[in-house]
Amino acid sequence: MTTSVPTRPDDAAPTSADVVAEAARRRTFAVISHPDAGKSTLTEALALHARVIGQAGAVHGKAGRRGTVSDWMDMEKARGISITSAALQFSYRDTVVNLLDTPGHADFSEDTYRVLTAVDAAVMLIDAAKGLEAQTMKLFAVCRHRGIPVVTVVNKWDRPGKDALALMDEVAERTGLTPTPLTWPVGIAGDFRGVLDRRDGSYRRYTRTAGGATVAPEEVLPAPTAAAREPDAWPQAVEEVDLLAATAGEHDQDLFLSGVTTPVLFASAVSNFGVGALLDVLVDLAPAPAGRPDTDGVLRPVDAPFSAFVFKVQSGMDAAHRDRLAYIRICSGVFERGMVVTHGSTGRPFATKYAQHVFGRERESIDVAYPGDVVGLVNASALHVGDTLYAQEPVTFPPLTTFAPEHFAVVRSLETAKHKQFRRGIEQLESEGVVQVLRSDRRGEQAPVFAVVGPMQFEVATHRMEHEFHAPVQLEPLPYTLAMRTDEASAPRITATSGTEVMQRSDGELLALFTTKWVMGIVRNGKPDLTLEPLVAAQLA
Numbered sequence: 001m002t003t004s005v006p007t008r009p010d011d012a013a014p015t016s017a018d019v020v021a022e023a024a025r026r027r028t029f030a031v032i033s034h035p036d037a038g039k040s041t042l043t044e045a046l047a048l049h050a051r052v053i054g055q056a057g058a059v060h061g062k063a064g065r066r067g068t069v070s071d072w073m074d075m076e077k078a079r080g081i082s083i084t085s086a087a088l089q090f091s092y093r094d095t096v097v098n099l100l101d102t103p104g105h106a107d108f109s110e111d112t113y114r115v116l117t118a119v120d121a122a123v124m125l126i127d128a129a130k131g132l133e134a135q136t137m138k139l140f141a142v143c144r145h146r147g148i149p150v151v152t153v154v155n156k157w158d159r160p161g162k163d164a165l166a167l168m169d170e171v172a173e174r175t176g177l178t179p180t181p182l183t184w185p186v187g188i189a190g191d192f193r194g195v196l197d198r199r200d201g202s203y204r205r206y207t208r209t210a211g212g213a214t215v216a217p218e219e220v221l222p223a224p225t226a227a228a229r230e231p232d233a234w235p236q237a238v239e240e241v242d243l244l245a246a247t248a249g250e251h252d253q254d255l256f257l258s259g260v261t262t263p264v265l266f267a268s269a270v271s272n273f274g275v276g277a278l279l280d281v282l283v284d285l286a287p288a289p290a291g292r293p294d295t296d297g298v299l300r301p302v303d304a305p306f307s308a309f310v311f312k313v314q315s316g317m318d319a320a321h322r323d324r325l326a327y328i329r330i331c332s333g334v335f336e337r338g339m340v341v342t343h344g345s346t347g348r349p350f351a352t353k354y355a356q357h358v359f360g361r362e363r364e365s366i367d368v369a370y371p372g373d374v375v376g377l378v379n380a381s382a383l384h385v386g387d388t389l390y391a392q393e394p395v396t397f398p399p400l401t402t403f404a405p406e407h408f409a410v411v412r413s414l415e416t417a418k419h420k421q422f423r424r425g426i427e428q429l430e431s432e433g434v435v436q437v438l439r440s441d442r443r444g445e446q447a448p449v450f451a452v453v454g455p456m457q458f459e460v461a462t463h464r465m466e467h468e469f470h471a472p473v474q475l476e477p478l479p480y481t482l483a484m485r486t487d488e489a490s491a492p493r494i495t496a497t498s499g500t501e502v503m504q505r506s507d508g509e510l511l512a513l514f515t516t517k518w519v520m521g522i523v524r525n526g527k528p529d530l531t532l533e534p535l536v537a538a539q540l541a
């Protein structure tokens with residue numbers, strides 16, 4: 001006779017209800033904006049507020065500050081800009097927050113775009129003095145395209161800037177979103193005293209701390225006390241909030257989630273003002289992870305067996321180990337370290353022995369993770385950006401878009417003896433998506449071509465080739481500005497015209513390069529059967 005042995009509850013595998021509950025308490029979002037609006041500073045302030053770091057690094061402003069937690073590469077520290085996105089995970093209240101700081105510079109927008117495929121919400125930062133800048137608009141367009149709800153933060157309110165009502169008009173007119181301010185500044189830009197909380201009419205008064213390095217103390221005062229404390233600024237805030245009733249809306253959760261409205265908060269990331277309110281808003285209003293559509297558009301629910309996709313690959317994070325980290329976003333099921341999953345693109349088993357939570361440059365081993373979590377897999381050399389991983393039931397998530405490169409340069413090793421390092425470096429940069437690499441028989445293996453969206457990618461690639469792979473290189477710019485997809489049959493007919501070249505990208509795609517649009521026009525003219533297709537349909541536009 002056989003008896004079934006009841007499993008002890010603490011040994012029990014997480015049930016479907018457990019996974020649903022864990023997913024429900026996760027928030028995964030990216031901070032996006034034009035360069036310099038304060039994304040990395042805000043990221044750090046959020047971590048500071050959640051008490052995961054003791055003190056913010058941004059004490060002396062850009063020139064003298066230590067790098068923020070999320071800006072860890074040498075070049076980023078030297079220039080004070082973010083070159084690559086960074087992940088941070090921490091708990092706040094009963095929620096697990098996965099926060100992705102993105103680079104604002106257009107040259108790195110491919111990286112930002114990949115991050116936006118991995119999040120459920122975005123925080124759009126606006127510099128109070130500059131309003132909605134070009135790159136912010138482009139990133140906002142991506143959010144709209146992907147249906148990502150956007151929380152707007154007007155940052156740098158501690159510095160002179162635009163009028164708050166005018167900024168709301170700008171958001172409405174330029175994004176088409178109806179702003180629904182949750183807080184309203186007390187004190188004009190440059191004289192930030194606190195905010196009027198529109199939800200309960202209270203005054204949240206902030207107090208500056210030295211250099212904004214610690215959490216800013218916050219007092220919550222009822223309206224009459226506020227009026228007594230701020231005889232000028234409070235009535236003005238009240239008056240503006242009354243005016244808002246005509247133009248801006250009230251928060252409505254459904255309209256926010258469907259991308260019709262955007263909640264707005266006012267903040268000063270550098271002084272930690274308004275940062276706690278933002279964290280609360282993200283926990284209370286931002287959506288939890290939901291099922292993700294596969295390539296056929298069929299949803300894989302969060303409680304389906306484990307699935308995830310790689311949205312970023314990064315090496316050189318740890319100078320001592322020179323390892324390579326593949327960042328996955330978990331879409332469904334439970335991730336348990338050591339589990340063997342299937343690597344979608346090869347069908348091979350993949351052992352997840354070294355899995356880590358990432359916190360900027362720091363990492364620690366993790367044992368279990370749930371939908372919405374970002375996990376770093378160490379030395380997962382088989383994994384490439386866009387790859388799917390799954391357990392049990394196969395699934396393929398849509399591939400990530402690569403952008404059409406607009407700058408091209410031949411790369412040559414400066415030290416011929418280092419051809420091994422040279423090859424390895426190029427392969428690595430390519431698999432991370434730092435640059436696209438093109439080759440042709442004519443140019444040979446010694447002279448591959450880097451193809452990029454923005455020229456700063458060349459600088460990053462050159463820097464990393466020398467410092468990380470010990471293979472110094474020289475780049476020789478090529479005169480092309482435009483790349484189109486083509487095929488073998490069309491290639492000779494394209495290169496018959498001068499100002500063109502056909503090269504192969506490592507994913508097998510044949511690219512036709514042109515010096516100008518005009519040259520492409522000549523090539524195409526009268527040859528309707530020629531294969532020339534744009535590389536991405538829905539590029540940031």
Ligand SMILES: Nc1nc2c(ncn2[C@@H]2O[C@H](COP(=O)(O)OP(=O)(O)OP(=O)(O)O)[C@@H](O)[C@H]2O)c(=O)[nH]1
Nearest residue numbers: 035036037038039040041062081082104268269270
């Ligand atoms: N006065 C003031 N300065 C701020 C505030 N937030 C950020 N800054 C400063 O603005 C500069 C840019 O901040 P970052 O956080 O690096 O900006 P970013 O958006 O991450 O920039 P990229 O990553 O290069 O796109 C730094 O000098 C910050 O100290 C703020 O609220 N007030």
Ligand SMILES: [Mg+2]
Nearest residue numbers: 039040081082
């Ligand atoms: Mg940054």
